[in-house]
Amino acid sequence: MNDVLPAFTVRLLGDAGPAMLYRAAAGQSLVKSAALAGVRFTTGCLQGRCAICRARLVEGAVTPLRRPSPHATSNPAARPDGCVLMCSVGPLSDLVLEPLSPWELLTTAAPR
Ligand code: FES
Numbered sequence: 558m559n560d561v562l563p564a565f566t567v568r569l570l571g572d573a574g575p576a577m578l579y580r581a582a583a584g585q586s587l588v589k590s591a592a593l594a595g596v597r598f599t600t601g602c603l604q605g606r607c608a609i610c611r612a613r614l615v616e617g618a619v620t621p622l623r624r625p626s627p628h629a630t631s632n633p634a635a636r637p638d639g640c641v642l643m644c645s646v647g648p649l650s651d652l653v654l655e656p657l658s659p660w661e662l663l664t665t666a667a668p669r
Contacts, residue, residue, distance in 0.1 A: 565648040569596070570615065571655040577662065581652070586622055587612075587643035591660075598643055599658035605633045605645040609658055614641050617652035621645060 562582045567590070569577045579594035581587055588598055588610060601607035606628045619641050621634045631637060633645035640657065 565617075565651045567591070567648065567652045567654060569654055569656060569660065571657075581648045583649070584622070584647050586645065586647060587619070587641075587652075587654070590648075591643075592663075595663045596660060597663050598656060598660045600644055603644045605642050608636075608640075608642060610643040611636070611638070611640040611657045612643050613639055613655040613657065615653040615655055618649040619646040619652065620649050622647050 562584050564580045564582045567579050567581045567587065569579075577596060579591055579596055581590035588600055588603065591598055598610055601609040603610075605623070619634045621632060622645060633642035636642070641654075643654070643656070
């Protein structure tokens with residue numbers, strides 16, 4: 558049995574920091590994968606309610622990882638504003654994302 562989940566490349570764009578690549582495992586939120594790679598996003602509830610973790614999905618596909626919060630107003634993987642909620646979705650492919658809130662590198666990993 559193969560327990561290794563596929564992983565995809567996530568490229569971050571935007572004014573909040575330099576372009577950055579990190580690996581994100583299928584079935585793991587983009588916020589959690591980023592933290593493991595040394596990237597910290599601005600987050601709040603981590604439950605799909607506050608939408609502070611919004612990112613514009615430029616390329617690729619994501620899937621919701623949990624049932625939507627009863628307080629959520631839209632699908633975290635397909636919001637009407639073209640954004641996804643990084644705390645509540647995982648990758649289905651390589652991604653290009655433009656986070657709308659600041660993010661920072663927590664490690665000395667070189668931006669790409
Ligand atoms: S941190 Fe609140 S919706 Fe993602």
